[in-house]
Amino acid sequence: MTAPVPGSAVRGDAVRGDAVRQSLASFRREREADWKAFEALLARVEKRAPRTLSEEELLSLPLLYRSALSSLSVARATSLDNALVAYLEALSLRGYFYLYGARRGLRQRLADFFLHDWPEAIRDLWRETLVSVALMVIGIGAGAWLVASDKSWFDAIIPSSLAGGRGPDASAELLRSMLYDGDNGFLPGFAAYLFTHNVQVAILAFALGFAFAVPTVLLMLFNGCMIGALFQVYWSKGLGMELGGWLAIHGTTELFAIALAGAAGMRIGTSIAFPGELTRMAAAARAGRIAANAMVGVSVMLLFAGLLEGIGRQTITSDVTRYAIGGGMLALWIGYFYLFRMVRHGDR
Numbered sequence: 001m002t003a004p005v006p007g008s009a010v011r012g013d014a015v016r017g018d019a020v021r022q023s024l025a026s027f028r029r030e031r032e033a034d035w036k037a038f039e040a041l042l043a044r045v046e047k048r049a050p051r052t053l054s055e056e057e058l059l060s061l062p063l064l065y066r067s068a069l070s071s072l073s074v075a076r077a078t079s080l081d082n083a084l085v086a087y088l089e090a091l092s093l094r095g096y097f098y099l100y101g102a103r104r105g106l107r108q109r110l111a112d113f114f115l116h117d118w119p120e121a122i123r124d125l126w127r128e129t130l131v132s133v134a135l136m137v138i139g140i141g142a143g144a145w146l147v148a149s150d151k152s153w154f155d156a157i158i159p160s161s162l163a164g165g166r167g168p169d170a171s172a173e174l175l176r177s178m179l180y181d182g183d184n185g186f187l188p189g190f191a192a193y194l195f196t197h198n199v200q201v202a203i204l205a206f207a208l209g210f211a212f213a214v215p216t217v218l219l220m221l222f223n224g225c226m227i228g229a230l231f232q233v234y235w236s237k238g239l240g241m242e243l244g245g246w247l248a249i250h251g252t253t254e255l256f257a258i259a260l261a262g263a264a265g266m267r268i269g270t271s272i273a274f275p276g277e278l279t280r281m282a283a284a285a286r287a288g289r290i291a292a293n294a295m296v297g298v299s300v301m302l303l304f305a306g307l308l309e310g311i312g313r314q315t316i317t318s319d320v321t322r323y324a325i326g327g328g329m330l331a332l333w334i335g336y337f338y339l340f341r342m343v344r345h346g347d348r
Helices: 008-047 055-078 082-100 106-124 126-149 152-157 172-180 186-210 214-236 240-273 280-315 319-346
Strands: none
Touching (some): 008 082, 106 280, 126 152, 126 214, 240 319, 280 319
């Protein structure tokens, strides 16, 4: 048996190492030009736009992409160089996202949100929205009943610092002047307070939905109680219809937004409480995607409500006009959320 020659293993490793280096160098020489060309084209279209490329360059993009994929496959199979494999993976991924990924600009994303994402989220929440509206109606009835049965409930529901003594004992003339004179302190101050309060309710109704929707239900009830308490005071003085018009200008938008925020919170809370076959985290994540779209839209509605309140309350004193604006806004929101999709599909 012939003994191995000392140092032969070392020389063999060196020969194999030289062969690998030569193979790698040859591989780079043959294909690196295509990689650099592909990388340069991607850099141009990512920073600018496809129209900056010539027709020949546009046609070469998918060819260069396939060449990069082929090079990546060879590099992985032969384990030529880890750094080279990582470079080709990154290059191929960039090419894939540009050629096959969804590329939408800000304008398209906004259009998709207002035409599809937001209305579809609201339609998906229709059951929770009905419950939320029902809770506010119950709260309005409860607030009115409590103040009618005991006037002291008014100060318990509406802070006395805000009411300033203008409650159930105020005269009808004083209450009427507050509806039509923007310089009076109570109703303008109450309107500002109510708007701020409703924004807070919208945020809390959504955020606290994670507590199995219990705080959301209570917030909907209390929000209704405030309106009911105020209505009872004005109704007892024969001014209920007048107060309704004063609130309608912004209230139909504002209260609808609150109801939608409550619906979003309820969706999350009920999904956590009753996850079905999913885990609680998975159910909350799925509900959260719908609720998040709804809440982005709620912020838009509250912005509209603030504009309607700030302008309409100061400049419009006709009850008919007030009801017309409030009713028109409510019809607009209902049509946008629940009818627009059906009309659009019918036109196809």
